[in-house]
Amino acid sequence: MTRRNRAALAAMALGAFASPAQAESLLRIAMTATDIPTTTGMPNNGFEGLRFLGYPIFEGLVSWDLTRADRPATLRPGLADHWEQAADDKRTWLFHLRDGVxxxxxxxxxxDAVVWNLDRYFKADAPQYEVAAAGITRTRVPIIDRYRKVDDRTxxxxxxxxxSYFPYMMVYLLMTAPSSFEKGGRTWAGTAMLPAAGTGPFRITRVSPREAVDLARFxxxxxxxxxxKLDRIRLMxxxxxNARIAALRSGQVDWIEVPAADAIPSLKSAGFTVTTGSYPHVWPWFYNIGAKDSPFRDVRVRQALNYCVDRDSIVSFLNGxxxxxxxxxxxxxPGFGAPANRYGFDPEKGRSLLAAAGYGPKKxxxxxxxISTSGSGQMLPLPMNEFLQENLKQSCGVEVxxxxxxxxxxxxxxxxxxDAPSLSGAMALxxxxxxxxxxxxxRYFSSDRFPPSGFNFPNWRDETFDAALQRLSESTDPAVIAEATRTAHARLVDDPPWLYVVHDRNPRAMSPRVKGFVSAQSWFLDLSLVSVP
Structure with missing residues (x-):
């Protein structure tokens, strides 16, 4: 399909929803997703799903503070107004719920609603157990053992x-009204099309799979x-x-995620607002260390690729x-530590490490x-991966x-x-x-988080890392936690489970009509701050 045809199809999809009365303020957002994230309260499609069909509608006991752009996002009270570790058991946390919600x-x-939702995620024999949502949640919050109602508000x-980091995990457990499940015929498929009720500043009003979801201010x-401040939001x-850019230029949307890098100068010249900002993100390849006969069982190969990549050229390719x-x-x-390896573009060192591992021109x-065609945090995966493919070939003779x-x-x-058949032999993701x-x-690197109980896809194990992670997990002393973080991260560099490529700067493009947007240092954003005159 040509780019022109894709743009035309996008325009048709946008046109399927008639614009509301002019008196209403409507913000139209083009996402990178290939379909509407699920609408039951635990959206799929990664963190883009949470960004747009999670937090604006459904909330957790703990939330992110997304009101500032000058520092990494911190935690704030959500549906719980405070929490603490139990005095007699560091493994138990008490969450005190807000009144009047x-x-x-x-x-x-x-x-009761909290326990009902926790059963939905963690109790396989509960009537409301949601298999897809449980799969997402168990990997993000893999350490819950048990839970109970203390009283109506605790x-x-x-x-x-x-x-020590458990409150950071609690931001990923979102709450859906138990009544929605009943109204949906006690099925999650039925609940998704109601749509489901949350507690957030917006509510879902209409769902049209692969076309759009409408939200309204609550x-x-x-x-x-x-x-x-907005009356309505439409997510597409x-x-x-390039189809997203065409939709923005033609006025079919007001906001696009991840504009093509080569279009950014012309978008700025045309008066569109383009925002960027540092946030906690890395764009890597996950090595498949655990596969039979994987070349990445050898740490020298994993290090070699990290020396073979010309990151500065990729940054230039992405227009900064x-x-x-x-x-x-x-x-x-502050947590980077002092690893022995400082990866830069050093093809000679990369080739030397590959040669020591038995690879060279004859082998x-x-x-x-x-790889994917798009997706949450995936930046521009097709051109970026093609760049990497050529880079590795030219610098170190690696064939990808x-x-x-x-x-x-x-x-x-x-x-x-x-070695799952679904991987089709992939040695990296x-x-x-x-x-x-x-x-x-x-959850990405602990040796007890191999799939399916966590995100340690590489099946990577490092004793020094595990010991440091245990220290920071068990301590409440900030100095101990900081030291352990530095030690743990140094191992992620020197014994790399991933090929580290770039950190995203989170580009978005939007109409100058969009006001109040804060580019938080986070994967997420606060849509309640945004207005469209």
């Missing part, structure tokens, strides 16, 4: 290990200071970057909308990589082939076993990652 349908939010949650929102999946990545964290992050390193799949298929692959906190580090 109701779901969009008027039913009360209380401890819930106790016990983890399998002491975890005037009964519990936080009067954060009530939305437009996976191709990225930063070079030489580890999971950024080099200036080139060759392997397939599974691609298996191109849709974003959700690729996400599912991260939970596959190393290109999936971007958040780097916001130690809880994310734990």
């Amino acid at each position: 109701a779901f969009h349908d008027g039913t009360p939010f209380d401890a 819930v106790a949650i016990t983890t399998t290990i002491p975890a 005037d009964g929102y519990w936080d009067a200071g954060r009530r939305a 999946p437009i996976p191709e970057a 909308t990225a930063e070079p990545a030489i580890g999971w964290l950024k080099p200036d992050d 080139p390193l060759a392997f397939p990589v599974m 082939s691609f298996n191109v799949v849709e974003w959700q298929v690729l996400l599912n692959a991260t939970r596959a076993l190393p 290109n999936v971007s990652s958040p780097t916001s906190d130690a809880g994310v580090m734990a």
Whole structure:
């Protein structure tokens, strides 16, 4: 299909929804997703799903503070107004719920609703158990052991290990009204099309798969200071970057995620607002270390590729909308540590390491990589991966082939076993990652988080890393946590489970009519701040 045809199809999809009366303020957003994220309260499509069909509608006991752009996003109270570790058990956390909160349908939010939602995610024999949502949630919050209602306004949650970072995991457990499940015929497919009720500043009003979802301001929102300024939001999946740009230029949308890098100067010249900003993100390849006969069982091969990549040229190719990545964290992050390896573009060193591992002109390193056409945090995956393919070939004689799949298929692959048929022999996956906190580090790299119980797709194990992670998990002393983080991250560099490529700078393009947007240092954003005159 040509780019022109894709743009035409996008325009047809947009046209399927008639514009509301001019008196209403409407913000139209083009997402990178290939389909509408699921609408039951635990959206798929990665963090883009959470960004647009999670947090604006459904909330957790703990939330992100997305009101500032001058620092990494921090936590704030959500549906719980405070929480603490139990005095007699570091594994147990007490969450104290807000008074006066109701779901969009008027039913009360209380401890019973929290336990009902936790059963939905973690109790396989519960009537409301949602298989797809449970699969997403269990990998993001893999350490919940048990939970109970203490009283109507208090819930106790016990983890399998002491975890100082547990509040950061709680942002991923969103609450849906139990009444929605009943109204949906006690099926999640039925609930998705109601649509479901949450507690957030917006409510879902209409769902049209593969076309659009409409949101409306919820005037009964519990936080009067954060009530939305917009009347309505329309969310549309437009996976191709050039189709999104065409929709923005023609006035069919007001906001696009991830504009094509080569279009940014002309968009600025035409008066569109283009925002960028650092945020906790890395765009890597996950090595498949666990596969039979994987070349990445040898640490020298994993290090070699990190020396073979010309990151500065990729940043230039992306018009400055990225930063070079030489580890999971950024080099200036306090937790980066002091690894022995400082990856830069050094093809000679890369080739030397490959030669020591048995690869060279007569036996080139060759392997397939599974990549996506688009997706949450995936930046511009097709041109970026083609750039990497040529870069590795020219610099170090590495031959890379691609298996191109849709974003959700690729996400599912991260939970596959190393030799699963669904991987089609892939020796690496290109999936971007958040780097916001130690809880994310734990679920991606801890040796007890191999799939399907976590995101450690490489099946990577490092004793020094595990010991450091345990120290930071069990401690409440900031100095101990900081030291352990530095030690753990140094191992992620010196014994790399991933090929680190770039950190995204989160580009968006929007009409100058869009006001109040804050480019938070986060994967997420606060749509309640935005207005369209």
